[in-house]
Amino acid sequence: xxxxxxxxxxxxxxxxxxxxxxxxxxxxxxxxxxxxxxxxxxxxx
Amino acid sequence: xxxxxxxxxxxxxxxxxxxxxxxxxxxxxxxxxxxxxxxxxxxxxxxxxxxxxxxxxxxxxxxxxxxxxxxxxxxxxxxxxxxxxxxxxxxxxxxxxxxxxxxxxxxxxxxxxxxxxxxxxxxxxxxxxxxxxxxxxxxxxxxxxxxxxxxxxxxxxxxxxxxxxxxxxxxxxxxxxxxxxxxxxxxxxxxxxxxxxxxxxxxxxxxxxxxxxxxxxxxxxxxxxxxxxxxxxxxxxxxxxxxxxxxxxxxxxxxxxxxxxxxxxxxxxxxxxxxxxxxxxxxxxxxxxxxxxxxxxxxxxxxxxxxxxxxxxxxxxxxxxxxxxxxxxxxxxxxxxxxxxxxxxxxxxxxxxxxxxxxxxxxxxxxxxxxxxxxxxxxxxxxxxxxxxxxxxxxxxxxxxxxxxxxxxxxxxxxxxxxxxxxxxxxxxxxxxxxxxxxxxxxxxxxxxxxxxxxxxx
Numbered sequence: 001x002x003x004x005x006x007x008x009x010x011x012x013x014x015x016x017x018x019x020x021x022x023x024x025x026x027x028x029x030x031x032x033x034x035x036x037x038x039x040x041x042x043x044x045x
Numbered sequence: 046x047x048x049x050x051x052x053x054x055x056x057x058x059x060x061x062x063x064x065x066x067x068x069x070x071x072x073x074x075x076x077x078x079x080x081x082x083x084x085x086x087x088x089x090x091x092x093x094x095x096x097x098x099x100x101x102x103x104x105x106x107x108x109x110x111x112x113x114x115x116x117x118x119x120x121x122x123x124x125x126x127x128x129x130x131x132x133x134x135x136x137x138x139x140x141x142x143x144x145x146x147x148x149x150x151x152x153x154x155x156x157x158x159x160x161x162x163x164x165x166x167x168x169x170x171x172x173x174x175x176x177x178x179x180x181x182x183x184x185x186x187x188x189x190x191x192x193x194x195x196x197x198x199x200x201x202x203x204x205x206x207x208x209x210x211x212x213x214x215x216x217x218x219x220x221x222x223x224x225x226x227x228x229x230x231x232x233x234x235x236x237x238x239x240x241x242x243x244x245x246x247x248x249x250x251x252x253x254x255x256x257x258x259x260x261x262x263x264x265x266x267x268x269x270x271x272x273x274x275x276x277x278x279x280x281x282x283x284x285x286x287x288x289x290x291x292x293x294x295x296x297x298x299x300x301x302x303x304x305x306x307x308x309x310x311x312x313x314x315x316x317x318x319x320x321x322x323x324x325x326x327x328x329x330x331x332x333x334x335x336x337x338x339x340x341x342x343x344x345x346x347x348x349x350x351x352x353x354x355x356x357x358x359x360x361x362x363x364x365x366x367x368x369x370x371x372x373x374x375x376x377x378x379x380x381x382x383x384x385x386x387x388x389x390x391x392x393x394x395x396x397x398x399x400x401x402x403x404x405x406x407x408x409x410x411x412x413x414x415x416x417x418x419x420x421x422x423x424x425x426x427x428x429x430x431x432x433x434x435x436x437x438x439x440x441x442x443x444x445x446x447x448x449x450x451x452x453x454x455x456x457x458x459x460x461x462x463x464x465x466x467x468x469x470x471x472x473x474x475x476x477x478x479x480x481x482x483x484x485x486x487x488x489x490x491x492x493x494x495x496x497x498x499x500x501x502x503x
Contacts, residue, residue: 004371008375008378015379017337018383019383019386021334025393026393028389
């Protein structure tokens with residue numbers, strides 16, 4: 001299905017973004033950076 | 046000719062006092078459907094004979110003092126994604142439907158509470174879209190402007206409520222499909238806490254993101270219908286209690302306010318002003334990683350939808366709408382590893398929303414970043430920038446499907462275009478009843494509790 005090609009290209013970018021967020025989401029096999037301690041916490045603006 | 050009351054609660058009060066006949070009320074709703082459905086396509090099927098028989102039974106029960114509660118004798122509609130015994134569940138598709146021999150659990154609960162089912166409403170095919178125009182039964186039309194979409198996927202359910210074709214609708218919400226059409230049409234729509242209301246015998250879009258919930262004209266009506274869906278028994282005591290203290294609300298400013306139509310922003314600011322004037326507390330909060338919501342959502346909804354549809358796609362590929370079919374095909378290209386990655390991220394997002402809720406009663410944000418979009422448009426301009434319609438419509442709602450927090454859309458006035466705008470309140474997990482009480486207080490403050498703004502009921 002040729003119509004699928006641009007959608008799959010967009011999906012590939014989205015997948016890469018999700019993989020790139022492994023550290024932000026604290027992938028359990030990654031050592032958190034020292035300043036990531038409160039990464040999930042509320043940060044009043 | 047019977048006048049249809051402006052709310053479910055009003056109708057319930059009249060029925061309990063025997064000042065309104067369920068038979069006459071149901072007849073009036075069926076007449077509204079007959080008058081307007083060809084133009085608006087809110088309903089796929091109408092249960093005229095069955096509904097009138099159910100209304101006659103309800104009336105007879107009430108006459109012999111067997112009143113069951115505020116849903117007894119009330120005409121409602123069911124999204125055609127949900128099994129109702131003796132009807133086809135079309136899911137808005139030309140794919141062969143399943144034929145229900147018994148009611149879905151949530152429908153059985155509503156029947157036990159005495160509700161009358163007038164028909165099954167139109168939707169975006171298989172609930173996989175936000176505009177209700179990809180459906181085998183004709184695009185659902187917005188009541189205020191037939192060239193516009195009422196939102197979706199529960200578009201027919203919203204139109205049915207606005208038009209007085211019923212006094213409440215059952216909708217489903219996987220990324221915003223109750224709240225988006227409720228916002229676009231100016232009514233109230235509740236997505237309860239994940240798992241609170243059974244999704245058994247509801248055609249799934251995404252087995253871990255799907256929710257069932259009520260769509261009504263007021264918060265009070267939503268509370269009544271929610272309790273009936275959950276428990277099968279409801280009394281007027283299930284209406285949200287009046288709170289004896291001001292509410293405290295967190296406004297998650299980052300990400301959620303980056304892309305908003307100017308009138309959405311203006312009505313939201315008006316609501317903040319009204320809430321401050323009423324003595325309610327407001328504070329800015331942040332939800333960590335909210336900007337990554339779309340990626341997480343996509344890597345859950347696509348593979349889960351692809352799983353359910355795999356055998357149907359193999360057997361009937363050409364019966365699907367082209368856009369829905371493409372989205373379903375995409376799901377087959379996601380690796381199991383990335384699905385697991387998204388589920389891990391989901392837990393982090395859940396914690397982030399929990400933390401944003403610490404110390405506040407609810408979060409307050411807009412429901413829908415734009416007004417009801419023109420039917421057939423792939424993109425819309427938001428503050429001068431073209432945005433894909435589907436992505437911009439899901440932007441403010443899908444996070445709370447991922448995290449499972451209860452969320453409710455309530456109308457907050459109209460834009461300069463005359464189209465409704467909406468606020469969203471998000472409560473603590475497991476705190477749907479408290480959220481309804483907070484929403485009732487907020488609605489009273491910003492609109493005087495007037496309920497929907499989407500159209501008239503005759």
